[in-house]
Amino acid sequence: MSVTLNILNKIKEYNRIMIHGHIRPDGDCYGSQFGLKDIIKTSFPEKEVYVVGETCNYVSFLGTPDNISDDMYQGALAICVDCASGERLSDQRYKMADFVIKIDHHIVVDSYGDINLVKDEKPACTEIIFDLYNEFKDELKITEQGAKALYTGLVTDTGRFRFDSVSSNTFKVAASLLDLGVKVDEIDNLLSVETLEVMKFKGYVLSHFKLTKEGFAYVVVKKEVVEKYNISYEDAANQVNVISTLPDYPVWALIIEYPNEIRVRLRSRGPAIDTLANQYGGGGHAKASGCHLDSFDDLKQFVKDTNQVVKKYKILN
Numbered sequence: 001m002s003v004t005l006n007i008l009n010k011i012k013e014y015n016r017i018m019i020h021g022h023i024r025p026d027g028d029c030y031g032s033q034f035g036l037k038d039i040i041k042t043s044f045p046e047k048e049v050y051v052v053g054e055t056c057n058y059v060s061f062l063g064t065p066d067n068i069s070d071d072m073y074q075g076a077l078a079i080c081v082d083c084a085s086g087e088r089l090s091d092q093r094y095k096m097a098d099f100v101i102k103i104d105h106h107i108v109v110d111s112y113g114d115i116n117l118v119k120d121e122k123p124a125c126t127e128i129i130f131d132l133y134n135e136f137k138d139e140l141k142i143t144e145q146g147a148k149a150l151y152t153g154l155v156t157d158t159g160r161f162r163f164d165s166v167s168s169n170t171f172k173v174a175a176s177l178l179d180l181g182v183k184v185d186e187i188d189n190l191l192s193v194e195t196l197e198v199m200k201f202k203g204y205v206l207s208h209f210k211l212t213k214e215g216f217a218y219v220v221v222k223k224e225v226v227e228k229y230n231i232s233y234e235d236a237a238n239q240v241n242v243i244s245t246l247p248d249y250p251v252w253a254l255i256i257e258y259p260n261e262i263r264v265r266l267r268s269r270g271p272a273i274d275t276l277a278n279q280y281g282g283g284g285h286a287k288a289s290g291c292h293l294d295s296f297d298d299l300k301q302f303v304k305d306t307n308q309v310v311k312k313y314k315i316l317n
Contacts, residue, residue: 003117007101008136010115011040014077016048018068018097022083023090024234025056027191031153032081032103032125034062038146039133053090057234059156061190062149073097080104082125084283086112103128107274109283120285123165126153130173144181151177152187159241163287198239201229205242205254214307215314217243217252220299223259233258240265251310255299262293264302271313276305 011017019037021029033051041049050066070093078097083089084106094100102113105122122128130150133140142150154174158166161174178184209219226236233256240254250270256263264280266273272286280302282291293302 003115004132004135006115007103007117007132008139010077010099010101011079012044014075014099015046016072016076017050018073018076018078018094019049019051020078020080020083020089020091020094021051021053022088023054024237025054025082025090027056027059027156028124028126028153029082030056030059030062031149031151031156032129033065033149035126035142035146035149035153036079036081036103036129037063038149039129039140039142042141042143042146043139052093057232058238059152059191062152070096077101080113081129082106085109103132106284107286121165121167123163123167123170124154124157126150126157127170127173130154130176131169134173134176142180147177147180147182148187151182152191155187156191165285165287195231195235197229197231198235201225201231201236202239202242204229205239209243211246211249212303212307212310215249215251215310216303216306217246217249218303218306219243219254220296221254221256223257226256237263237265240267244269250313251306253306255293257296262296264291264293266290266306270317271309273306273309276309279305 017040019033021033037049037051040047050068052068053065055065073093073096076097077099078094079101080089080094081103084104100113102116104118105120105125105128107120108118119128133142205219209217211217221236226233236256243252244267251268251273254265266277266289268287274284274286274289277283277289277291280291282289284290293299
């Protein structure tokens with residue numbers, strides 16, 4: 001029996017289903033959660049389906065997570081999306097569920113599901129979920145709102161279809177979602193609007209980034225800067241690609257000091273940087289990863305290690 005058929009059978013088997021996402025959810029995580037909820041609830045109206053975890057303000061137009069009690073997990077199915085490691089799920093109560101399914105597109109860190117559907121060649125988890133729907137579309141249904149959620153995840157995690165992980169299937173999925181009622185201009189408008197505070201913060205990023213002779217561009221954002229511009233940490237982190245267009249600088253990073261940690265958003269348009277992220281307690285995709293620093297004392301070594309990755313890439317290419 002195929003993995004996808006096993007997943008469909010488990011969805012049919014359980015009457016209560018919790019859909020989990022990762023900490024600091026992005027558009028793909030949120031879109032996967034709410035898109036999958038729509039598919040299950042539309043296909044099986046009698047089932048209880050909940051999205052749990054943190055809110056993503058950037059795509060909050062897709063919905064609001066549910067507040068549920070611990071006892072609701074008794075005899076329930078947990079489906080965890082867009083998260084390579086169980087410890088990065090924002091609601092750890094998935095462990096209390098009767099059965100766990102993992103659906104993801106990141107390089108495998110741990111197989112925390114009883115069933116694991118992982119396709120790391122896919123540019124977005126929403127593409128995997130649509131493929132699951134499409135495989136069993138004789139039994140599954142989706143509404144325009146569900147299609148909107150999946151399209152939002154697809155367009156955000158592909159950088160609006162710019163990344164090299166985008167395939168012909170990605171565009172086929174996008175076309176199918178448009179046929180289901182998605183309005184491209186509506187989604188684009190919702191994703192493109194930004195506050196004056198965010199626009200001013202972009203100015204700070206453009207005025208304070210640093211460059212290394214090897215070809216690494218990065219900017220450090222202290223927590224007092226986030227507070228000064230009166231923006232959320234989510235809005236600050238979303239500006240990682242502001243310094244992405246410099247020629248001869250194929251790797252860039254936004255390093256943000258949160259109240260309790262220092263997070264690194266690391267991006268590339270050439271060298272694989274996921275192994276580097278692994279060295280600093282993170283991971284992700286070959287060209288889009290995240291990690292953390294224990295303190296700013298580690299920054300010098302992190303820059304040095306990144307320089308080595310870029311230097312090696314330039315020698316080989």
